[in-house]
Every structure is written in C-alpha cells, then in structure tokens.
Amino acid sequence: MSKLTDEEIEKYREAGRIAAIVMKKAKKIVTKGRKLKYICDSLENEIIKLGAKPAFPVNISVDHIAAHYTSPIDDELSLPERALVKIDLGAHIDGYISDHAKTFLINATKSSQNLRDVAELALDKAIKIVKPGVRPGDIGEVIEKTIKGKGLVPIVDLSGHVIQRWKLHTGITIPNFKPKIDLFSQKLGEGSILAIEPFVTSANGSKNIYDESYTFIFSQSGSKAKSDDAKTILEKIEHFKKLPFALRWLDGLMSETRLFAALKELISLKTINRYPMLVSKSKTKVAQAEHTVLITEDGYEILTKI
Secondary structure, three states: OOOOOOOHHHHHHHHHHHHHHHHHHHHHHOOOOEEEEHHHHHHHHHHHOOOOOEOOOOEEOOOOOEOOOOHHHHHHEOOOOOOOEEEEEEEEEEOOOEEEEEEEEEOOOOOHHHHHHHHHHHHHHHHHHHHHOOOOHHHHHHHHHHHHOOEEEEEOOOOEEEEEOEEEEOOOOOOOOOOOHHHOOOEEEEOEEEEOOEEEOOOOOOOEEEEEHHHHHHHHEOOOOOOHHHHHHHHHHHHHHHOOEHHHHHHOOOHHHHHHHHHHHHHHHHOOEEEEEEEEEEOOOOEEEEEEEEEEEOEEEEOOOO
C-alpha cells in the first residue's frame, strides 16, 4: 500500500469530521415515532450540505436487524415506543471515505443499555492497540475478549474492514473474534485506514446472522445492460463509482414496475451486487459501534471523532 500524501490524509480527516457532525444530528432525530425514511434522507442531505457525499446509504437497523436496512422508496415505518437503533453512515470527499456507527436507545431496557455500552467499550479497547504492525486478528482478539468478559457475544459474521480511496471494503477484514487460523495475520502499516466495528448480542443469542430477502442497497460491479431501462439505471449509478447506493436514490427515474424489472436484469447480468438486510439468527437485539481510524507513525488517529 503506497504512503498517503498530506492532502489525502486531510481529505480522510474532513470526511471523518463530517460523519461525526452528522452523527450528532442523528442523536437528535432518532426519537419515538420518527419515520425511518425521514432519518435516512435527513442525514444523507446533511452530509451533502457539509460538502461531502454519502459513501453509502444511511443504515438504520432496529433491534434484531443487524445491518443493511435503509429505507426503500415508499417506506412508512416509524421508530417504535422502545427500541435499540443502530445508525451506520459514511461520507466521502473525492472518494476518501469515512465510516461511523453508533447505537441509540429509545426508552431502553437495562439489557439494551448494556449491549450499547459493551459495543462502545470493545471499540475503545480495540482502537487502543492500533499502531503500525498491528494485525487484524489482534484487533479481533481484543474485541472478543472484551465482549465475552462482559457476559455477551460478538457477532462473528459481521466485521470491520480496511478502506482505500473509492473502496469501502478492500478485501482485508477486521474480525470481531480471535481467529483460530492464520487468515488475519497480515500486518497493517502506517497510513492504513481501518473501520473497526464490533457487533454485540446477548449471551443467549446467536453469533451468526442470516440474509433476509429484502434488499434496498446495491453496488455496481459490471457494465452490462440490455434493456433501455437497465441502461438508464447504469448511467445513473456510474456516478457512484461502485460505492453502495440506495434503491430510493433511483426514485423518479421510471415507474417502480419498470425499475424493479431493470434491477432484476442488472442483477442477473452481475452488473450490480445486492446487500440484503442482515438479521440476528436468534432474533436477539444487536448493538454496534464503529470508528474510522488512521494508523499513524506511532499509533492511531480516530477520524470520526470531534
């Protein structure tokens, strides 16, 4: 990995600063009865207002939904009377990405508060060991030890990741557990950008998740299109440069019937990838915490903290 220039680091810092500011807005608007679509649209618009672009659709995952829920076009869902709400958002400046997540509580039970607190604690302890030469498996070991030490369970099917320009996931995984084999032994050097994100569930919960059939997030992976409608969508999504996009970002391009038919075509041609909604296998509540971290010469810098 080539060394980052000062200009590149500043773009990562600005993307991180914007994500942190927008997360503070999330804290104000994640309230009982609020429409999920209002929250997604508001936070994405705030990212744009502050001079960046969304690195991916705002994820708003409630209770046992672990990840990858963003509002579809006509979403009428509202936050319930009592909820554990995960907001995962990202900003980018010219492709330099930040990724930030927090868990918010609405009239929470003590068990939900504990899930949130332990996710934050695991993230904090994991970040503290970051320095040149750290291995993804080292980070995962700290996360697992911290979570299990509090009598809870990490979701092992979900993980953090290394970020590069225009690449939210580079292929290098930051696990949420201590690896049993040498898959995560690559040493990470100065200038690496890490998204560290523990997911926590209750002791009687499953450490695994499963894909729901619902998919509202996609990304471009190819360039084939046959029908005119598919070509229209392709022309639109090429502006996202293979970063994830929301179904609702295509609202107004054509009727929903035509839109879904064209998306089905693009999926079959492997032109776009699906990111289905991910749900706790045991239907237990899941908490999440995430920061984007830069490995510096002698340690780390949290980019999504102000």
